[in-house]
Amino acid sequence: MVALREWLFRIWYWYVSNVDKKGEVLFMNYGYSNPEMPVSLNAEDIPNKYSAQLYHLIGSATDLKGKDIVEVGCGRGGGLSYIVNTFSPATALGVDLNKRAAKFCSKHHNKQGLSFAQGDAQDLSFIADGSFDAIINVESSHRYPRMDLFLKEVHRVLRPGGYFLYTDFRYDHEMTELKQQLAATGMVIHKEIMITDNVVQALEADDQRKRVLVKKLAPRLIHKVALNFAGTIGSKTYNQFATHKYEYYHFVMQKN
Template identity: 35%
Template sequence: MSSRLFSSVLDVTTPGRYPRAQKWVWRRVYNMLSRFWSDGDWRFMNYGYLPSDAPFSLQAEDEPERTFIGLYHQALDGLPVEGARVLEVGSGRGGGCRYIARYYAPASVTGLDYSPETVRRAERLNSDTPLLTFETGDAEAMPFADGTFDIVINIESSHCYGDVPAFAREVSRVLKPGGWFTFADMRPKSQVKVLDEQLAAPGLEPSARRNISPNVVAALDAAESRKQQRIRRAFLLKRFMSEFSGSKGSVLYKGLSSGQIVYVARRYRKTG
């Protein structure tokens, strides 16, 4: 029953199919999750990434979050983050912004999220981190001036948007010339080409394209035990959370493992 329900939710929220309903549903899902998981046990809400090569360095206190931090590490690896003004669009509970602020020496990090409850939760969970601010706002109409940021990062968030081309145009607008846009998210295999077309906003020059699905599945496997410990405490939401979190046997886990769902990573450079 829960798999059928979750499949129905995914059908409603397929990017571009029902744009108004899509944004309405996702906003309420994330508001609900922020109220339900109110503690600091989970600062991240992504599926994770484990690199195929040598592991990256982390402080001991951050080791429990390694799989989730991995998506941010791969997104920023090699980019000129030191001294940069960084924006994360779809910042969730703020774990990614916190990691960037603590490890990369940026000038500032701003997290933007559509869910007011999630923004309030991020502010409370990360109040100890300098250089970090959070704002409520729409990825398709960002509340920032042109050319404000050096780097824009977007991790596992765009599937919630009603108008991905509008989001890409906004990224191009708020980036400085020479700035970087780094992106990671999943799509059904049949929609990957469409996604690349949607992200091809004027001023954004493609720099790198990767399929990181195997690394994401490896991260899901590594985090399974920890997720199950938390899901067992969910009571009435237990089955839904198993699907939502990509646990083994879920619709999303099966899709990523079989290749029917593809997790992609992209980089773009702002021209001019």
């Protein structure tokens, strides 16, 4: 199942990388909606406000100011760029398996202290032990064939006292295994919150914008596939979240 999802996502990322020449797709997460969470957005982030709010949830979990951070699975870079603008880390590195994504990010997110590189989440050997104060991983790990290898790399790359800021979804029957894998890292779990309903609210609020974007970027032949990846209302992906067949969690963990 994971291998199939990975294959489908690779195809989709490849397609987006080839057609989105103007950089209209800067976030590739399902978003987060919470009226009680105040978020101040720059003009560039307003079209992607629900996706940005998911990163605000992550970034506000601990003090990132002046810290060295890395996002593994940075995608199109919009999320890490938002973190840099909002929470002022000293340095920020974005890593993505897709070479085109890393190249796109380097071109479109030119900020002091922000850099991007191609790399495998399950083998971050180009990063030295204890290099970062925080590791961010947003809606990416469901694609990893070996989650256990990724978590070993997380523990290795974090400095003592460093934070793993993690959010992703799984099928409901996969959540027990995921929680066992997280517990096996030996890191302290400070926060564990199911945010599935907040994600559904974001999908509903952002539905029309995504439909317009799909119509603009994707040929009619693959509209249905694109709408499903976007999680538009009525799609299989949306229904999986709405019925909690997919469960979406947010974790804040700390290395001893």
